[in-house]
Amino acid sequence: MNSFEELQNNWISQQVIKELKLTDLRSVQSKWQKHQRKLWISNLCMSVCFLLTFIGIGWVYLAFQNKYLWPFDISIAGVFSLMIVALVVAWKSYGFKRENVEVSSIEYLQYQVKKLEWHRKTLTIYIYVYMFLLWLAITMYIIEITRNRTLLFTVIALGVYTAYIIVISLWTKYYKNKRAILAIDTMLPELRQVLEEMK
Amino acid sequence: MFDNSKQQQDFFTALVKENHASIYRICRAYLYDVSYAEDLYQEILYQIWKSIQNFKGNSKASTWIYRIAVNTAIGFNLKNSRYQHEPILDSLQMPEIDCISEKKDEEKQLVNLRYCISQLAAQDRLIISLVLEKKSYKEIAEITGASMSNTGVRINRIKDRLLQLMNNCKL
Secondary structure, X not given: OOOHHHHHHHHHOOOOOOOXXXXXXXXXXXXXXXXXXXXXXXXXXXXXXXXXXXXXXXXXXXXXXOOOOHHHHHHHHHHHHHHHHHHHXXXXXXOOOHHHHHOOHHHHHHHHHHHHHHHHHHHHHHHHHHHHXXXXXXXXXXXXXXOOOOHHHHHHHHHHHHHHHHHHHHHHHHHHOHHHHHHHHHHHHHHHHHHHXXX | OOOOHHHHHHHHHHHHHHHHHHHHHHHHHHOOOHHHHHHHXXXXXXXXXXXXXXXXXXXXXXXXXXXXXXXXXXXXXXXXXXXXXXXXXXXXXXXXXXXXXXXXXXXXXXXXXXXXXXXXXXXXXXXXXXXHOOXXXXXXXXXXXXXXXXXXXXXXXXXXXXXXXXXXXXX
């Protein structure tokens, strides 16, 4: 019969070959938190600006609704919808499930990777789709409200607006989002590596 | 407790260095399959790291670590039902290892022990793993959050059951 002490000694003497694989986790998590803080502030500012814009557009719509035809309604509705979708897309990049770290780290790391991938897509693809669609909606709006003006006036208005959109797109691509994309590109491989090690 | 993150990192590394073998053995006792046990081991280390800033030093660091290990293991099993399975004795999956040397006998006994532990209830597996780590009743009660008297009674019952299983395994 085995004595319990014998079992204990046998148990403790078993070979344990494990290495600590979490040395990089601290730096990755600190980068993630910094990134999330920035994203929170940026999304909050965006939401406040959009709210003010909603109020402005709402006022324009109610004040001039009777003066213009259906392209006016469509363009205003288009801008409204685009802004709502843009807000949803922007907040989808933010990681609300912070407390889930305590439950399952592997799942949380997967969640972080998904959020970062989504944010990257937002910054590199969706934002330009949004700008193009916004350009279409506003173009329709400009054409409608300058219907009774000269063609030259309409063309100049469209030209100024198109130039504005192009400048904003270039500024976004080469300045505004450059740092954020770089931060994501640094974090993603590190997170994936930690995730791989934890699996 | 920590003035900076470097101190925190050093404390974590020292804690893990000191306790990693015990944590690993607890995982092996709790989850029979070695690959699942390794997943749990990583999970426990991660949880220790995440909670380290909350460590106030009110209890012994090792007690604090075991408490995290036990809670993580319980949550881990509940969350990952795929880890709950009918164990198959390791020796049935491996080439016959008995009669080669004394060392192999010890290995065989360890395989049997792991198998017998896997026959216990989940909570009992955790408690017996702490007993096997030579933790005192007081410490085990502190780690599991149970009373001393209950812990003592329960441990004795689990020990008897384990010894009985080991004897049956030998037959």
